[in-house]
Amino acid sequence: MTRRFTAAGFLALGTLVTAGALGIDTNQTLAYQIFTFLCALLAAAMLAAMLLRPKFQVARVLPRMITAGQAFDYRLRVKNLGTRRADGLVLLEDLCDPRPAFAEFRSALRFPTYRGWWRLALRNQIADIDETTLPALAPRAEAEVRVQGLAYRRGTLRLEGATVARADPLGLFRSLARVALPDKVVVLPRRYSLPQLNLPGARRYQHGGVTLASSVGESEEFMSLRDYRPGDPLQRIHWKSYARSGKPVVKEFQDEFFERHALVLDTFTGRDDAVFEEAVSLAASFACTLDTQESLLDLMFVGTESYCYTAGRGQMQQGSLLEILAGVRASADGTFRRLHDAVLARRAALSGGVLILLAWDEARQALVRALQQSGLPLKVLVVSERDVEAAPAWLRVLAPGKIQEGLAEL
């Protein structure tokens, strides 16, 4: 219904309902006259909209990735296939239905309520795309518009099609022309800017052969320029390129260190909640901040099985790690022991590690103890809504919603 009515149509509908309630006794008020007039007006608008169905062709140019919590835009071309000029046009994107399936609804809510259902639907909504006003189109004419949207959460934004809505001659009701146009965009986790991190650790022999060794060098030498990513230090911005391109660009250097770090993400929580999302964001922040030009980064977590993805020269790109993190789900079953074993199995190759945990219980403490005893330098971060009792001084407890403040103290 929200697609069918224009703003004027909605006002007419709201007035119609109010007038209907107010005018229920025709002896008391004349609101029944407003009611019948608006009924007739909306009926005429609906009839006209049904008779005047437009035909359009739509093509969109989507970015491959966008970031949760940030606005995005993309280009879209619309062609009028009809034989008449068309205006009063609006483009509506048909996103994947965010309403939860029955099984999801039942498993997520102990007491099924409308509000709970609504929250689930909101949580499933990856992004929202604005209604876009299209210019008037002559017959066979084409127009390009910029469509804007806002990504709410990480995941895959699936678009099923696009709808061109055309208002009736009174501008109250729309006829819809749907075009099937399936597409998808990866929404990367939101990221925090991390302070300058010096992960301690010695260089270790890596089974990488020539591909990995090609990056090894002794001097701090300028290597390349790349686009600014949130978290990049301001000192590295290449101002000349910034001025030329209008986009922030940073310098990358090549130096002598060649290390392998583990980025361990704890997924063992019962539900996909804010705490888990913050942990994923934190992992993403590390994944894109830790320098993989001259070191390797292993992203480790456990889903249906144990996963380990390595980023670095000759390996995966950091962007790919973010894509992987966009799809990480909480692991409702299984024990923390699986992650424990997976990390220790790779211990020999590692020179340092960042552990992002969701609790500070015995199992997790055991992993940290084992790694510390093996002499591996560690940074351990716990995302928790509650304070951790008797936390060691080196343990960082970050509260969801206040992650950035917590990181500033690192």
Place this chain on the structure above:
Amino acid sequence: MNTPPFLLAAAALFWGAQTGNWLVAAASAALLEAPRYVARRWHLETAEFIRVADFCTVLLFAIAVYLYFTFGNPRAVTLLFQWMPVIVLPLALAQAWSTARALDLSVLFWSLRRNPMRRAIKLNLAYPAFALWLLAASAANRQDAAFYLGLTLLTAWPLLLARPRSYAAPIAAGMLLAAALAGFGGQLGLHRLQQWLEAAVPEWMAGGARTDPYRSTTGIGTIGDLKLSQRIVLRVEADPAVSAPILLHRASYDDYLGGTWVARDARFAQLAPVGGATLGSTSAWKLNDTREPVLQVTLHEDSDGNPVLSLPANTARIEGLAAIEMKMNALGAVQIEHKPGLFSYRAQVGSSNSAYGPPTPRDLGIPKAEAAAVALIANELGLAALTPAQVLATVKQFFTDRFEYSTWLGKPAGGRTPLSGFLLATRAGHCEYFASATVLLLRAAGIPARYATGFSAQEWSKLDHAYVVRERHAHAWVRAWVGGAWRDVDTTPPTWFAAEAAGSPWWSPLADVWSWARFSLSAWSARAGERGWSGGLIWVALPLLAWLAWRTLRGRRADTAAATGEAGLNRPWPGQDSEFYLIERRMAQLGHPRQNAEAVTEWLARIAAQPGAAALQRLARLHYRHRFDPAGLSAAERETLRTEALSWLAQHPLKST
């Protein structure tokens, strides 16, 4: 405000024309439209708008309570709607005079302040305010064609201006006309449907509070259980000498037609107040010639406009009533012209009732359909041989002994009429059956009789120190001409009152306390009105409004419209006179508009394949220099731009698509 100029002013003035509040309407119209001509604006944040909205809510609530206690429903609802746009005017004005073009939705919805939406929705109040003025105008209820005409014109105005331009104007105008005609037919039909329903539904079911002095549709013949409301409609304070039950007469009828009693030739005659008091002030009215009224009954009644008074038999004078007009018919119904709400009056009861018209042949008529059953019972009781006093006693005894009270209405058996079935077979019914049957039996015995309706006051309320009369105490009885005067005869078994009371729900006492509180407050409000305290309310409200304005605007920077960018569109800029804009407009009309934020060169590159676009490159360069070059164009170059642009326009006329 994003409405076309003067639309809001027109809507406010339309409201003024409907309600008669011209001064308020004109002031509102001026304040709403003035920002178009005044550059000064205030920079208000959402927090300030929330404060204004909260003030409006408190004002709305206070006025709603006041109206409810003064007028009761449904009048309070219609009055509230009528004043709604004025109540929320501070919010509309806050937007109109601020730099904000739209308000955050959380200003209006409390829930959104606690749980904000993921993406804030902005709302411009202009069109909602417009709709509110129209709805409020409808609540004035001036039943003439002017309202519908005004409604149609005011709605058509913005719709035609904002319509999509690709459709020809006659199409939109035709649709509007068709909708206006269909809507007019629809509203006539809807109104007539309600009138038909009101006439068809028994008065008992419609609630006893409203009385039609010309016609009383009874529940006789309807099947089902009678359900009546607990609502208190009257409070009666009587002299100790007046014994309960007090029959409070509203209207009498003399002709029975298959379930409906009708008052024939019952024309109303206007009564003049005693001593010619000024209209509208409390005054006394004389109903009959009794010299010395012997008893007094004070009634507090609630009405929704022009009520028929509830009066004890033999009422000689009515005092303390602020009616605009009073009129009475020959059957004893007294109707007044009075604004809705609570009103009180004292009925002075005399010893005779010369005001009720003498019996007419119609007071002896028996409908053919009922004649056989009535004659059978009259013969069985031997009424023909008895004196009038004996007839009354016999008939009363007959109903008391052999009939029972029931609110369950069954289907008459054996093809009889419902009334005949009541007399001969079922022998159970409610007061309308008893009263109707008694009228016809008395008429068969040669005694002129009329069917009387009203209330029976017999429930004493400790809370009110008065008899309370509920809707379910609506009653019917007989007025019989005996001994040269009309006498009230009630043959319904006295158990009816207890039977009705037994059905009252558990929450009835709570509702009574609420009704008492409402009555006490409205009585207080009426007394305050009499003493001229109502004006005091305004003096309370005005400082409150002033305080709000001060709180909201204090320390706010006053901006000019220019600062808000609103007037920016009207400010001249260099090169504004360039003919290239005409070309751009023509291209847009031909379906190749320049997008927002698209540079002219980009646009020309995009539409390079379109006819005529190639020739525009040179003109665009000239246009750019005219627009942006501080040195500007030379006179010759300026002329070139003009002539070439005009010749291009002549070569590329607007094709009709």
